[in-house]
Amino acid sequence: xxxxxxxxxGPAVTPLCIGTWAWGDKLFWNYGNGYGQEQLQAAFTxxxxxxxxxxxxxxxxxxxxxxxxxxxxxxxxxxxxxxxTKFGPLPWRFSGQSVSDALTHSLTRLQLERVELYQVxxxxxxxxxxxxxxxxxxxxxxxxxxxxxxxxxxxxxxMREAHQILAAKGVPLAVNxxxxxxxxxxxxxxxxxxxxxxxxxxxxxxxxxxxxxxTGKYTPxxxxxxxxxxxxxxxxxxxxxxxxxxxxxxxxxxxxxxDRTPAQVALNxxxxxxNVIPIAGVKTVAQVRQNAGALGWKLSDDxxxxxxxxxxxxx
Numbered sequence: 001x002x003x004x005x006x007x008x009x010g011p012a013v014t015p016l017c018i019g020t021w022a023w024g025d026k027l028f029w030n031y032g033n034g035y036g037q038e039q040l041q042a043a044f045t046x047x048x049x050x051x052x053x054x055x056x057x058x059x060x061x062x063x064x065x066x067x068x069x070x071x072x073x074x075x076x077x078x079x080x081x082x083x084x085t086k087f088g089p090l091p092w093r094f095s096g097q098s099v100s101d102a103l104t105h106s107l108t109r110l111q112l113e114r115v116e117l118y119q120v121x122x123x124x125x126x127x128x129x130x131x132x133x134x135x136x137x138x139x140x141x142x143x144x145x146x147x148x149x150x151x152x153x154x155x156x157x158x159m160r161e162a163h164q165i166l167a168a169k170g171v172p173l174a175v176n177x178x179x180x181x182x183x184x185x186x187x188x189x190x191x192x193x194x195x196x197x198x199x200x201x202x203x204x205x206x207x208x209x210x211x212x213x214x215t216g217k218y219t220p221x222x223x224x225x226x227x228x229x230x231x232x233x234x235x236x237x238x239x240x241x242x243x244x245x246x247x248x249x250x251x252x253x254x255x256x257x258x259d260r261t262p263a264q265v266a267l268n269x270x271x272x273x274x275n276v277i278p279i280a281g282v283k284t285v286a287q288v289r290q291n292a293g294a295l296g297w298k299l300s301d302d303x304x305x306x307x308x309x310x311x312x313x314x315x
Contacts, residue, residue: 001014001015001051001052001295002015003015004202004275004277005202006116006117006148006150006174006175006202007148007150007172007173007174007175007200007201007202008172008174008200009172010116010117010147010148010172010174010175010202011082011116011117011147011148013053013054013082013116013277014051014052014053014054014082015271015277015295016052016054016267016271016277016278016280016291016292016294016295017052017054017055017056017084017204017277017278017279017280018043018044018047018052018054018055018056018279018280018281018282018288018291019055019056019206019279019280019281019282020055020056020057020061020066020069020070020281020282021057021058021061021066021281022035022281022282022283023040023057023061023062023065023066023069023070023283024061024062024063024064024065024066024068024069025061025062025065025066026062029283031062031065035283035284037069039283039284039285040069040073040283041069041072041073041076042284042285043282043283043284043285043287043288044070044073045073045077046285046288046289047282047288047292048077048079048081050288050289050292051292051295052288052291052292052295053079053080053081053082054082054084054116054277055070055081055082055083055084056084056085056177056204056206056279057070057083057084057085057086057110058085058086058088058119058121059085059086059087059088059102059105059106059109060086060088060121064105064109067085067106067109067110068109068110070083070110071109071110071111071112072111074110074111074112075111082116082117083110083112083115083116083117084115084116084117084118084119084150084175084204085106085110085115085117085118085119086118086119086120086121086152086177087099087102087103087106087118087119087120087121087133087137088102088121088122089120089121089122089124089125089126089128089133090126091126091127093125093126093127093128094126094127094128095128095132096132096133096135096136096139098128099128099132099133099136099137099140100136100140103118103140103145103146106118107145113144113145114144114145114146114147115145115146115147116147116148117146117147117148117149117150117174117175118137118140118146118148118149118150119149119150119151119152119175119177120133120134120137120150120151120152120154120162121152121153122152122153123151123153123154123155123158130161130162130165131165134149134162134165134166134169135165135169137149137166137171138165138166138169138170138171139169141171142171148172148174148175149166149171149172149173149174150173150174150175150176150177150204151173151175151176151177152176152177152178152204153177153178154176154178154192155190155191155192156190156191156192156194156195157191159173159176159192159195159196159199159201160195160199163199163201172200173199173201174201174202175201175202175203175204176192176196176201176202176203176204177203177204177205177206177279178192178203178204178205178206179205179206179207180203180205180206180207180208180270180276181205181207181208181209181210181214181266181270182210182214182247182251182266182269182307182311183210183213183214183235183244183247183311184207184210185311185312187203196275197275202275202276202277203273203275203276203277204277204279205270205276205277205278205279206279208266208267208270208278208279208280209263209266209267209280210235211233211235213235213236213241213244214247214248214251214262214263214266215261215262215263216248216251216252216261216262216263218236218241219241219245219248220238220241220242220245246310247307247310247311248262250306250307250310251263251265251266251307254299254303254306254307257303258297258299260293260294260297261290261293263290263291263294264290264291264293264294265294265299265307266294267280267291267294268294268297268298268299269299269304269307271294271295272298272299272304278294280294
């Protein structure tokens, strides 16, 4: 499988990343209701079988349970697995030591000595300065506990500042993890995508299927309403679904052309942007296989332009 290098000289990873927000999360994803550890372990194994070895987690996912489950699954395979996790700059964390301690706890839960990518989960750090935070992460790169440093949800200016602080320590900023999909193209107009390109920063695109809207599962005609917090998301209302109908229709049509699903076309469009890795959340083997179908083929330039046009009109 082709690989993508994170940032300027970070680890080479698979062009699709498996997201594990739902692994252990009861609040948003109802973990334990309809799926549990057995289904997640099967999904993990299925990902490795199709060649996807890059997984994204965070210390806050399932309050640590996501990392813990990943750690257990990794121990049961001989295959190399690459892990990205995230540090939450919470109010009571205001020293470099608190950053190192959080990394230690994540590594303990993951049962690893180092992670490929350690990201700052959000830019507001309360009483912890960006300098202290990022200088500590640069030190952890030198110590060998992190292969690459990333940020998440940083604006173009915040990303530039993080890049400068790390560069002063000889460490490149590898990624910015932000929402990006055919239904959320804000990073193209707010400077994030252009700045990432200028600074050699890879975009990790979360919600690449817009919480399931781009799968084609939800239509104005059906009564399908998602579970959890998505119940109150206006995008899943009849009016919201009517608004995105042209995008879904084109995804279906291109799917028929390539013998792929709408979701696979939507993920392939993201990969086609270049230096963008979609993070596709999964809970089941079927979802892993579905997402893997986005790999190994390419939309034509004309197809990409059509999707560009219809998704811009949707806004």
